[in-house]
Amino acid sequence: MPSSTAPPPGDWLAAAPGAVQAVNRFVEVNRPPEADSASLCGEIGRYYGLPRDAVLVGPGTASLLHGIVARHAPAGGSVVFSEPSFFLYRWLVEAYGLTHRAVPLRDYRHDVAAIGAAITQDTRLVLVDSPNNVTGTTISLPEVRALAQRLPAGAVLVFDNVYGEYAPERIESDFGSTIGSGLPIVICRSFSKARQLFGLRVGYLLGAPSLLRAVGPRVLRYDVSGPAQAAAVASMQDEESMRRNVRLMAAAVEEAAALLGAQGFRVVAGHAGSVLIDCRERGPALPDALRSAGCDVRSDHPGLPDHVQLLISDHTTVGRVRAALRSASLTGAT
Known part of the structure; x- marks a missing residue:
C-alpha cells in the first residue's frame, strides 16, 4: 500500500x-x-x-x-x-x-x-x-x-x-x-x-x-x-478516538471527491474509506496518473467497467490526488 x-x-x-x-x-x-x-x-x-x-x-x-x-x-x-x-x-x-x-x-x-x-x-x-x-x-x-x-x-x-x-x-x-x-x-x-x-x-x-x-x-x-x-x-473504552478517526476520514473523502468532481468526474463519495470514480468518458489518463502519484487505486470490479476505487490510504492521499490531476493536465488542481 x-x-x-x-x-x-x-x-x-x-x-x-x-x-x-x-x-x-x-x-x-x-x-x-x-x-x-x-x-x-x-x-x-x-x-x-x-x-x-x-x-x-x-x-x-x-x-x-x-x-x-x-x-x-x-x-x-x-x-x-x-x-x-x-x-x-x-x-x-x-x-x-x-x-x-x-x-x-x-x-x-x-x-x-x-x-x-x-x-x-x-x-x-x-x-x-x-x-x-x-x-x-x-x-x-x-x-x-x-x-x-x-x-x-x-x-x-x-x-x-x-x-x-x-x-x-x-x-x-x-x-x-x-x-x-x-x-x-x-x-x-x-x-x-x-x-x-x-x-x-x-x-x-x-x-x-x-x-x-x-x-x-x-x-x-x-x-x-x-x-x-x-x-x-x-x-x-475510548469512544472519542474512534469518532475522531471517523471525522478525519469523512473530511479526507469529501476533499478528494471535491477535487475530482471539480474536474468533471462523476464520483461516489461513500462511507468505506474510499472514493469510486467513473472514468468511462475520460479514458485511462486519470487512473494512470493516480497510480503514478502513488495512490492506492483498485479497478476491475465486476459490473463496474472503467471505474476505479481510490482508497484513502494515509494522510498523503489528498495531496497525491492533486498531483495526479496536475500531471494529467486537468486544470484547476491546486
Whole structure:
C-alpha cells in the first residue's frame, strides 16, 4: 500500500492511545491469551447492551467470514451477495465449491428487491456488506430484517458492517432489537477500520447466542493474541478516538471527491474509506496518473467497467490526488 515514509501527523487516523499503551505494556508473552477473549467479549457486550455470549471474537473479520462459509459448505446450497462487494465473498464461495448468485448493484447501491428475489430454498447464506466495500453505500437495518424474513430454514444473513462507524447513520442502538428479533441475522464488525487496529487482527460477530452456536464459525480458545485483546478492550473504552478517526476520514473523502468532481468526474463519495470514480468518458489518463502519484487505486470490479476505487490510504492521499490531476493536465488542481 503506498504511503509516505514520514510518520502520520497528529491530525490523522490513529489507534486509541490506551490501545497503543496496552500493547507496549504487554510483557507476558510466555503465557496464553485469555481463553475465548472473555473480557473483550464482555466489553463489547456492554458497549452494545448485549450479553457476553451474544459476542464472538476472532482473529479478524475475514477469518470469521471464512469460518461461516466453511461451516455451511458441507451442506451445499447457494450463497447470495451483491457484486461488486467485498472480493472475499466470491473467493470463499468458489473455494468451497458452493453455488453463488451475484446480484448487480443498482445505481451503486444494493438492489434489495433483486437480492430478495435471488433467495431460494437452497440458499444457505446471504452476505450483505454495508457500507459496501467498493462504493461505500449503505442499506438500512429494516431492509436487512426484511431480507432475513425471506430466508429458508437454516439459512443465515451476515450483515457485514466493518465500515459501519464511518457511516453517518448511527444504527448501533438497533443492534439489540435486530438480534433479539428471532431472525437469523449475524452482524460483523471490526477493530481494523475506524479503531485503527488492523495489524492486530481482531474482529467480532454479534448475534443471538443460540444462532452463533448453531451457525457461527469455529474459533479456537487462543485464536486472538493477548496484546490484541488488551488493545481492543482499551479501544472500546475510548469512544472519542474512534469518532475522531471517523471525522478525519469523512473530511479526507469529501476533499478528494471535491477535487475530482471539480474536474468533471462523476464520483461516489461513500462511507468505506474510499472514493469510486467513473472514468468511462475520460479514458485511462486519470487512473494512470493516480497510480503514478502513488495512490492506492483498485479497478476491475465486476459490473463496474472503467471505474476505479481510490482508497484513502494515509494522510498523503489528498495531496497525491492533486498531483495526479496536475500531471494529467486537468486544470484547476491546486
